[in-house]
């Protein structure tokens with residue numbers, strides 16, 4: 001069994017909880033309150049600034065030029081395609097790009113991004129990929145699921161989000177990261193695989209907390 005299949009089987013119930021979170025459900029049926037989405041969009045922009053650094057670190061840790069180039073492409077796609085979505089939403093909410101960049105990160109945004117960067121900086125390339133994968137893979141799964149809801153992709157506010165994360169281009173990038181993790185996991189000891197599994201589980205849990213933090217507009221107490 002591929003390592004990604006093992007992760008998928010083991011973590012299915014937790015993934016389901018992510019999909020079932022009211023933020024995700026309401027995003028899909030179009031009932032999500034605008035201010036919740038606005039809060040999410042700002043925090044997600046701050047999140048992506050840090051997240052994109054994982055791709056830069058991936059290029060540093062890559063063992064061959066092909067992998068290095070792919071991480072450079074992922075870095076570019078995040079900064080210029082994915083974050084363009086956020087800049088476009090920000091414009092609709094009347095938020096400038098400077099305001100977006102200078103917003104205060106919430107405790108969960110800080111904890112999540114710092115956790116990933118810690119694993120990426122201190123671990124091997126496999127640990128880096130285990131840290132970043134639940135974000136990409138999870139959004140691709142959520143994007144596809146929401147896109148299957150009739151009319152969801154045409155929603156005047158949330159349609160753009162759903163179209164981005166269900167797009168074949170996004171799926172192709174997520175698929176490449178899944179394959180890379182499987183390649184890197186091949187031949188590792190059970191103890192090493194367990195470490196990767198823990199990192200993957202923790203970032204999967206952080207994904208849930210990110211939805212929850214956004215739904216409740218949670219900043220410092």
Ligand SMILES: Cc1ncc(CO)c(N)n1
Nearest residue numbers: 044047048135136139210
């Ligand atoms: C919190 C979060 N996870 C994953 C993605 C997908 O890149 C994102 N934009 N934000």
